[in-house]
Amino acid sequence: MPRRLGVSVSALLSLSLAFPTFAEQKPLSVKEDAPTTYTVVKGDTLWDISAMYLDSPWLWPRLWQVNPDIDNPHLIYPGDRLSLIWRDGHPVLSLKPMVKLSPKVRVLEKEAVSTVNAGLVLPYIESDRLLSASELDASPRVLGASDGKKYLSNQGLLYISGEHQVKTWTIYRPLEEYQRDEHTVVALKKIATAELQESQPQFSGLNVVTQSQEVMVDDIALPDVDVEMHSLSTTFYPVPTPKESFANILGSLEGSQYVGQNQVVILDRGEKDQLRQGSMFELYSQGVEVSIEGDDSDDARLPDTRVGNLMVIRPYPYFSLALVTESTEPVGKETILKSPLIHESQ
Incomplete structure (x- = not known):
């Protein structure tokens, strides 16, 4: 069965609030080589x-038109045109949906x-x-094993x-x-999966099923x-963060100083800051300071340079995990995050 979580009414409401009114928006520009028709394929x-x-894929909701004949207009499938x-x-x-049996019934086999890419998101969901x-x-x-070994396979x-x-x-x-202020989180690395074998008042025994390294x-x-208890899915709309939004990169789950495209970072903003799955930031490299000859004022700073995009894939109350969807240079703690709406309104 397909994952049918889609987009909730509240998510659509937040999407409409995130975008400026029509009068404030720049005209939507489509790429010159964009196909007139396209049939969705697996993958x-x-x-x-x-x-x-679009040059800015997060503008998809402005281009997308839902079809009233589709039972769930928020999802598209392989075979759709x-x-x-x-x-x-x-x-x-x-x-045009792949199969339409009646105005309100659709066959969903895929x-x-x-x-x-679901493989980039699922581990974090x-x-x-x-x-x-x-x-x-x-x-x-983990308490250990009965034989007292330090490393467990x-x-x-294991208990x-x-x-x-x-x-x-x-x-x-x-x-x-x-x-972040008085809030603290710890990043965890998945080591193994296990199944319960026995349970006693002070400890329980697990049998390791898969592992990437020794426990x-x-x-x-x-x-x-x-x-589904988390209301998270691999199917959601990318949506710009509100114009006044900001966030800082705290680090990466892998502990590396810099990351690139399709890698995950930790942000110091979350659900309490109106971030949700699909919230988009643009990434900028800070402009350098320069001295202007003959100017007695402070040194000037050149404009920041846009270097990519970042998408929240798992929000927590005060923090988020975010995927670098595009990057032309390494992304680190000094990379600046801005709402795409700042760039769009200029």
Whole structure:
């Protein structure tokens, strides 16, 4: 079955609030080589399709026109045909669905097109990767194995603190800690998956199913959580952050100083700052300071240079995980994040 989470009414409302009014918007410009018609194929992403038509793919909602004959107008599927047409002098995309049995019934045999490559997003949706300091302190920890070995593999049971009944578990290793005012989170690296085998009052035994490296004493064990409980999906609209929005890059999950395209960073803004899945920032390299001969004022700073885009893929209350969707140079803590609406309104 396709993932049918799509876009909620509240998400559409936030999308409409994020964009300036029609009078404030620049006319939408479509690429000269944009196809007049395009049939969606397996492996396409919404971001790729958007980039075929627009220099700024996050403007997709302004180009996209929903079709009232489609049961769920927020999703497109392999086999759907998109047509570029003009209405009142404005470019729009209309859609012909792959199969239509009646005005309100549609056969959905394939998964909907995801916003970006699902393989880049799913690992951060299906498992917690940021944990607050208080949650970390309260989480079950790996106690070890009966043979006393420091490094644990899939040979025999490993034991975690506490009595538990949840069947499936993921083992994580705490990495760096990140701070925002009084809020602290810890980045976690997935080490292994495991299944519950036995449970006793003070500890529970897990059998390791898969692992990327050996489990160690004091690693963290978290019960697996249903994805839909988080209202997260691989299918969502990219939407610009509000014009006044800003954020800072705190680091990367892998601990590297710089990242590139299709890598994930941690931001110091989250749901409390109106960020959601799909929220877009533009990335800028700060302009250098220069001295102007004959000018007694302070040194001038040259304009910042746009170097790429960044998309929030998993928001937390005060932090977010974000994917670098485009970058012409390494992205690090000094990279500046701005709302795309600042660039669009200029």
